[in-house]
Amino acid sequence: MESTPNIVEIAALIGDSSRAAMLVCLLSGKALPASELARVARISPQTASSHLGKMVAGGLLVHESYGRHRYYRLANQEVGNALEALSVIAPLKPIRSLRESEQSKSLHFARTCYDHIAGEIGVALTDKILELGLVREEGRDYAVTEEGMERFKEFGLSIENMKHTRRHFARQCLDWSERRHHMAGILGASMTKRLFDLGWIERMSEGRAVIVTVTGYEGFAKEFQMTFKHHELCI
C-alpha cells in the first residue's frame, strides 16, 4: 500500500520517553541488563521488559543471556546512526540538576555492584591486585597467592574466615561501564566492606554511586600504588 518503508513503526518505538531513555543509554555501545535499563528509565521491571521486547521485535535491540541476567544492546550501527541523526534535529533538553549529571559520572567512576565495588575503581583495583601478585586468575575465579594471604591480613581481612563460608571465594564479575572484570565473591565483598570501614569510600545519598574520600585517595595510592589526578584515575 505505502510505497515507503515503515519508518512509522521505528519512529514510534523511539518516540516513547521510557524507550528513548534506554536507547540513549545504550548509544555508548555497551550491553546492559534489563534491571539497569529499567532503573535508567525510572519504570518498573515489568514495563521495561515489555518495552525491551518490543524493541527487539522491531530490530532495534538484540539480547544475550548470561545466567539470570539478560544483556541488551543496540542491534547494529545503523540504529546508532539513526539515533544520532535524530539528535541533530532534536532541541537540547535542559539539564535538570547538576547533581544528576555528577551522579551519572560517578556511576562510571565508582559504584557498588551488589556488595562489591565496581566501575573504574573496581576494575583498576582488581588489576592492581593481580599485578602485585596477590591473586592469580584461575578459570572464572581468582585464587589467593602466598603473598596475597599476608598482604590481605595486613589490610585487615581474614582469608581463613572467608574460606569457611560456602560462597564463591573470588569470582570474576563483568563490569558494564568498563567492559572488563572486577572482583566479586566473598573476597570482593569483604574488601569493599573494609574500604567503607576505613572511610576510603562513602556511599552517595542514593543509588549505587560511591565517592572516594581524601583518605581513600591516599590509601589507594599507598597500599595499592594507584595514582589519581583531579579525582580521576590514571591508568
Place this chain on the structure above:
Amino acid sequence: MESTPNIVEIAALIGDSSRAAMLVCLLSGKALPASELARVARISPQTASSHLGKMVAGGLLVHESYGRHRYYRLANQEVGNALEALSVIAPLKPIRSLRESEQSKSLHFARTCYDHIAGEIGVALTDKILELGLVREEGRDYAVTEEGMERFKEFGLSIENMKHTRRHFARQCLDWSERRHHMAGILGASMTKRLFDLGWIERMSEGRAVIVTVTGYEGFAKEFQMTFKHHELCI
C-alpha cells in the same frame, strides 16, 4: 534528566502514520500545500492542519504563505537526513517491490542533499577533488586552488560567477550514510547541476535517489580517476 538532546519528541512526531506519510512526501524537497498533504495522508484537512502545526512547532517543517495557500516543506536538510537514516533500519520486512529495495540502496550510493550530491558518490567525489588538489580544506569550508580554478573551468564551471553570489562558496556538509563530509555550497550545487546537464547522473522517478548513467561512469573515471565495478564504487 540528562544533557542529551531530546529525541523523544522528534521521534514521536515522526512516529505517527499520517505525519510520516506527509514527511516522506516532502522528502523530495518540494514545498506542498496543506490540502495536498492531507490528501496524501488520507485524512481530513482539520486533522492535517493539526499535524502540520505540531511538526512546525517541533522544528520539522517550515511554512510559507502565498495567498490563501500555505506551503509546507522540510525545515532543513538534517530533517531529511534523519528520515532517511530511519528508513535504513526500517525496511527489513516489507519490501514490496524490487524497485523499492533498489531505491533504498541507491540512497546510500547516490542522492541529492537539496541541490548538491551526497552518498558514496558525493563523498568519493569530494575526496578525489581534494586528492587532486583542486580544493583544500579551510576550516569548515573548502577553498579553490590555482589548479582547481583551471580544471573547474575546463569542466564548464565559472568560479568567477559563483563568487558574486552571497551563498557560501564550498561548505562541508556531513553525510549521514557515510559519516564523512561532502561538498555543499554554490560550488557543490553548481557541480551537481553540471553533472545533471552532462547526463552523468539522473534523478530517479521520485525522492532524492540518483542514478549514475553509463556516460556518467565513463566521465567520473576519465575526469576524476574514480573507479567502479558492478555499478559500485571502488574506494
Place this chain on the structure above:
DNA sequence: ACGATACTTCGATGATAGACGAATAACTCT
C-alpha cells in the same frame, strides 16, 4: 458584495498503548 476556496481552531469521541500488580519461570547463593 457574494459565494467559493484554503486553512485553522474548538470540542467531543473513541481507540491505542503505557503503566503497574500479581503470578510464573529461571537462576544464584548460602
Place this chain on the structure above:
DNA sequence: AGAGTTATTCGTCTATCATCGAAGTATCGT
C-alpha cells in the same frame, strides 16, 4: 533444599492523542 534475585507474562486500568464535525478566519474570483 530454601531464600532471594532477575526477568517475563498476563490482566486491568488509565491517560493520551488521532480523528472528525462544526464553526471561524482569511483570501480569491466574479
